[in-house]
Amino acid sequence: MKKLLMVYSLLIASFLLYLFYYQYQSFSANSxxxxxxxxxxxxxxxxxxxxxxxxxDYWKSCLKGFEDSAENLNVSVEYRGATQYDVNEExxxxxxIIAKKPAGVAxxxxxxxxxxxxxxxxxxxxxxxxxxxxxxxxxxxDSFLGTDNYKxxxxxxxxxxELLGGKGEVAVVTxxxxxxxxxxxxxxxxxxxxxxxxxxxxxxxDGKADASSSQQVALKILKEYPNVSGxxxxxxxxxxxxxxxxxEEKKEGQVKIISFDTDKRTLDLIKEGVISExxxxxxxxxxxxxxxxxFHLHHKLxxxxxxxNKGVITPLQIYMDTGxxxxxxxxxxxxxxx
Amino acid sequence: MKKLLMVYSLLIASFLLYLFYYQYQSFSANSxxxxxxxxxxxxxxxxxxxxxxxxxDYWKSCLKGFEDSAENLNVSVEYRGATQYDVNEExxxxxxIIAKKPAGVAxxxxxxxxxxxxxxxxxxxxxxxxxxxxxxxxxxxDSFLGTDNYKxxxxxxxxxxELLGGKGEVAVVTxxxxxxxxxxxxxxxxxxxxxxxxxxxxxxxDGKADASSSQQVALKILKEYPNVSGxxxxxxxxxxxxxxxxxEEKKEGQVKIISFDTDKRTLDLIKEGVISExxxxxxxxxxxxxxxxxFHLHHKLxxxxxxxNKGVITPLQIYMDTGxxxxxxxxxxxxxxx
Numbered sequence: 253m254k255k256l257l258m259v260y261s262l263l264i265a266s267f268l269l270y271l272f273y274y275q276y277q278s279f280s281a282n283s284x285x286x287x288x289x290x291x292x293x294x295x296x297x298x299x300x301x302x303x304x305x306x307x308x309d310y311w312k313s314c315l316k317g318f319e320d321s322a323e324n325l326n327v328s329v330e331y332r333g334a335t336q337y338d339v340n341e342e343x344x345x346x347x348x349i350i351a352k353k354p355a356g357v358a359x360x361x362x363x364x365x366x367x368x369x370x371x372x373x374x375x376x377x378x379x380x381x382x383x384x385x386x387x388x389x390x391x392x393x394d395s396f397l398g399t400d401n402y403k404x405x406x407x408x409x410x411x412x413x414e415l416l417g418g419k420g421e422v423a424v425v426t427x428x429x430x431x432x433x434x435x436x437x438x439x440x441x442x443x444x445x446x447x448x449x450x451x452x453x454x455x456x457x458d459g460k461a462d463a464s465s466s467q468q469v470a471l472k473i474l475k476e477y478p479n480v481s482g483x484x485x486x487x488x489x490x491x492x493x494x495x496x497x498x499x500e501e502k503k504e505g506q507v508k509i510i511s512f513d514t515d516k517r518t519l520d521l522i523k524e525g526v527i528s529e530x531x532x533x534x535x536x537x538x539x540x541x542x543x544x545x546x547f548h549l550h551h552k553l554x555x556x557x558x559x560x561n562k563g564v565i566t567p568l569q570i571y572m573d574t575g576x577x578x579x580x581x582x583x584x585x586x587x588x589x590x
Numbered sequence: 591m592k593k594l595l596m597v598y599s600l601l602i603a604s605f606l607l608y609l610f611y612y613q614y615q616s617f618s619a620n621s622x623x624x625x626x627x628x629x630x631x632x633x634x635x636x637x638x639x640x641x642x643x644x645x646x647d648y649w650k651s652c653l654k655g656f657e658d659s660a661e662n663l664n665v666s667v668e669y670r671g672a673t674q675y676d677v678n679e680e681x682x683x684x685x686x687i688i689a690k691k692p693a694g695v696a697x698x699x700x701x702x703x704x705x706x707x708x709x710x711x712x713x714x715x716x717x718x719x720x721x722x723x724x725x726x727x728x729x730x731x732d733s734f735l736g737t738d739n740y741k742x743x744x745x746x747x748x749x750x751x752e753l754l755g756g757k758g759e760v761a762v763v764t765x766x767x768x769x770x771x772x773x774x775x776x777x778x779x780x781x782x783x784x785x786x787x788x789x790x791x792x793x794x795x796d797g798k799a800d801a802s803s804s805q806q807v808a809l810k811i812l813k814e815y816p817n818v819s820g821x822x823x824x825x826x827x828x829x830x831x832x833x834x835x836x837x838e839e840k841k842e843g844q845v846k847i848i849s850f851d852t853d854k855r856t857l858d859l860i861k862e863g864v865i866s867e868x869x870x871x872x873x874x875x876x877x878x879x880x881x882x883x884x885f886h887l888h889h890k891l892x893x894x895x896x897x898x899n900k901g902v903i904t905p906l907q908i909y910m911d912t913g914x915x916x917x918x919x920x921x922x923x924x925x926x927x928x
Binding site: 258261289290291320325534536537541552553570572573574575 | 912913914
C-alpha cells in the first residue's frame with residue numbers, strides 16, 4: 253500500500269513536471285513569436301560612438317540619433333572620443349574601446365587613413381564598425397553614413413545663384429586639403445561653371461577653420477574684388493568670420509553669405525540677416541542609422557547573397573547620404589538645440 | 591513511512607514552486623523587454639513593393655529583403671507591379687494600391703518622372719513612399735535606395751584593367767538614354783581615361799537590352815576592331831549576347847567580358863569561363879532597408895532637427911548606395927538562387 257502511494261506520488265510528480273515543461277515550451281514559442289522581434293536587443297549590449305574634438309556642439313545631434321536608436325532597440329550606448337583634434341588620441345581611445353569587445357562602434361575618422369590599422373584589427377576580431385560623418389574608405393569597415401559633400405557644394409551654388417539672381421562675382425572660403433571641404437568647394441565651382449555662366453568664382457581662399465582668419469580673408473577679398481556679392485563658407489567658423497567682416501564693412505544683406513552647419517553663432521547671424529542661408533547636415537540620421545546598422549551586424553541579421561545563411565558577418569558595404577537641408581531666416585528657429 | 595512520504599511530497603512541491611517562480615521571473619524580464627520595443631509592428635500593417643516587368647528574376651532578391659525585414663518587424667507585405675515594361679500599367683497599379691492606404695510603398699520607377707504625379711498624391715495623402723533601384727528624383731518622395739551606377743562603371747573599369755594587365759582595346763555594349771546605363775557607361779569611360787591610359791575604349795554600341803541584338807553588335811565590333819580584348823555590358827542580356835558572340839568566334843577566355851547582374855544565364859557563362867566577371871547589385875539590401883525606412887516613416891520615428899518632436903512625417907531625404915560585389919568563377923556558386 254505504501255509502495256503504491258509512492259508510485260502514485262512519483263506519477264503525479266512526473267505529470268506535473270511534464271505539464272510544466274509543456275507550458276514552458278509553449279511560453280518560449282510565444283515569446284519568440286509575439287515579439288517576432290529580433291529587433292529587440294539586450295540592455296547589456298553596449299554600442300560606442302567615437303569622435304574627435306568630442307566636446308563640440310556638432311556631435312550632439314549625431315549622439316541624440318544614436319541614443320534614440322538605442323532606446324528603440326533596447327540596447328546601451330556610450331559616447332567617447334579624442335577631446336582634441338588629435339589623430340593619436342583618437343587611435344588610443346579606439347584601441348581602448350575595442351579591447352573591451354563592445355557590440356559595435358560608430359567611428360567618425362579624424363583622418364581618412366590614420367585609423368585603418370585599428371579599424372581593421374576590430375573587424376578581424378569580430379567587432380562591427382561603421383564610419384559616419386568622416387569615413388575611412390580604405391579600411392575593412394567598408395561603409396559610410398554622412399553627407400555627400402560634393403552634392404552639398406552643388407546645392408550651395410544653386411542657392412547662391414537664387415540669391416544673386418543668376419549673376420555676379422562670388423568667393424569661396426574653405427580649408428584646403430581636407431577631403432570633405434575640397435568636395436564642397438568643387439561641387440560649388442563645377443555647378444557655377446556648368447549651370448550659371450553669369451556667375452564667376454573670383455577667389456578661393458583658406459579660412460583656416462578659424463573665425464578671425466576668415467574675417468581677414470573676407471576683408472582682403474572685398475578689397476581686391478569690390479564687386480564680390482556672395483561668399484560660400486565650407487564650414488561654420490568661416491561663415492561666422494565672413495559675417496563679422498561683412499558687418500565691419502556695413503554690407504550686411506548686400507553681400508550674401510551661405511555657410512555650413514548650425515552652431516548657435518551661425519543661427520544667430522541668420523536671425524540678424526548677416527548670413528543668408530546655411531546648410532544643415534543630417535546628423536541625427538547619421539547617428540540613428542549607424543546604430544541600426546551596427547545592431548544588424550552584431551545580431552547577424554544581414555545577408556547579401558540569395559543563398560547565404562543569415563549568420564555571416566558580411567561587409568556592410570552600404571553608403572548612406574544623409575542629406576542636406578537649407579536653413580533660412582524663415583525656418584531658423586527649428587534649428588536651435590533645445 | 592507516512593512521514594517520509596510527506597517529506598517527499600513537500601520537497602516535490604517546493605521544487606515545483608521554485609521552478610514556477612523562476613519561470614515567472616524570466617517571463618517578466620522578457621515581457622518588459624518586448625513591450626519596450628517600438629520596432630515591432632502589427633501584422634495588419636501592410637507594406638507594398640511595386641515594380642515593373644514584375645515577373646523577372648531580378649526582383650526576387652529585392653522582395654526577399656523586403657520580406658525578411660517584414661518578418662523582423664512583424665508586419666505584412668504584398669508584391670505588385672506592372673507585368674510588362676509599360677509606364678501606364680505601373681501608374682495604374684500604383685494608383686490602385688495608394689487608394690487602399692497601405693502603411694507604405696516601395697516603388698521602383700520605370701521612368702524617372704512619369705510616376706511623379708501619382709507619387710506626390712500618395713505623399714500628400716500621408717502614404718509613405720520610398721524609391722528603390724530606379725528613382726524618381728523630382729518627386730516629393732525624396733529618397734532612394736539602390737546602386738551608385740557611376741561607381742559601378744568605375745569598378746567595372748578597374749576590374750577590366752586587372753583582367754587585361756592594364757592595356758588593350760575595349761568596347762561597351764549598353765542601352766543609350768536610360769539613366770542608370772548612361773551612368774555605368776560614363777563611369778567606365780571616365781575611369782579608363784583618367785586611370786588607365788593604355789586602355790582605349792574603341793566602340794560604344796546599343797545592345798537594345800536584347801541577347802541576339804547584343805550578339806550581332808559584338809560580332810560587328812570584333813570585325814571592325816579585331817584587337818578588342820574586353821567587353822563591358824551594362825546589363826545582363828547584353829553580357830549573355832556578347833558571350834554567345836565570343837563563343838561563335840571561339841574566343842572564349844581570350845576576349846574578356848564583364849557583365850551586370852546575376853541571372854542564371856550569366857552565372858552559367860561565368861562557370862563555363864565565357865564571362866569573366868559580373869557585377870552583383872545589393873538587391874537584398876534595397877528591399878530590406880526600404881521596408882525599414884517605410885516602417886520608420888509610418889510610425890513617425892524619424893526626426894531631423896534638434897528640437898523637432900518625433901511624430902512629424904519629414905521627407906526622408908536619405909540616399910542609400912547599396913553597393914556592388916564582384917562575381918567570378920571562384921564565388922559564382924554563392925549567387926545561384928536556391
